[in-house]
C-alpha cells in the first residue's frame with residue numbers, strides 16, 4: 001500500500017521548532033564546554049620558570065647575552081609585575097644556576113592553586129626564522145596561551161606563529177595549567193636586536209603579566225556571575 005506523501009516528507013512547519021530547539025541546545029552545550037575547558041580556573045599562585053641556567057646556556061644569540069640570561073631577566077620582570085598586582089609568585093630560579101626539568105615541574109605540582117608559565121627565547125639554524133609562539137598541552141591552558149601570545153605579538157609587532165599544542169616535558173608532566181612562551185628568535189639578528197634591549201624585555205614582561213592577570217580576572221568575574 002502506498003503511504004500518503006506527508007508520511008515521507010513531514011511538514012516543514014512541524015519540524016522547524018524542533019530543529020531550532022536542537023540548534024539552541026547544541027550551541028549552548030558547545031559554548032559552555034569551550035569556556036569551561038579552556039580557562040585555567042582559579043589560581044592565586046603563578047610559577048614563573050626562567051628557562052635554562054648554569055651550564056645550560058640555552059640558545060646562542062646573533063650577538064649579546066645568551067638565552068638563559070634573557071629568560072631570567074624577563075622572568076624576574078614578570079614576577080615583579082605580578083607581585084605589584086598582589087599575586088603570589090614562585091620562581092623556579094632566581095640566579096644563574098642549573099635547575100632540572102623535574103624540579104621546575106615540582107614547583108607547580110605541589111601547589112594546588114597554581115599555574116605555570118615558562119619563559120624562553122627561540123633559535124633556528126635558518127637565520128631568517130622569526131616570530132613569537134606559545135606552547136600548551138592541556139586544553140585548560142589554551143586560553144591563557146592565546147592571551148599571552150597576542151600580548152607578546154603586540155609588544156614589538158613580532159610575527160604571530162600562533163599557539164601550539166606540544167608534549168614538552170614541563171607541559172606533559174605538569175598537573176597545573178601550563179604554558180611555555182617563546183618570545184622571539186635570537187638567531188635572527190633583527191629580532192635579537194629587539195629582545196637584547198631591556199626596554200623591550202620590560203614591555204614583554206608587563207604584557208605577559210597583563211595576560212595572566214586578565215585570565216585570573218575572567219575567572220573571578222565568571223564565578224561572581226555564577227553566585
Ligand SMILES: [Zn+2]
Pocket residue numbers: 051052058059067120121
Ligand atoms: Zn629555551
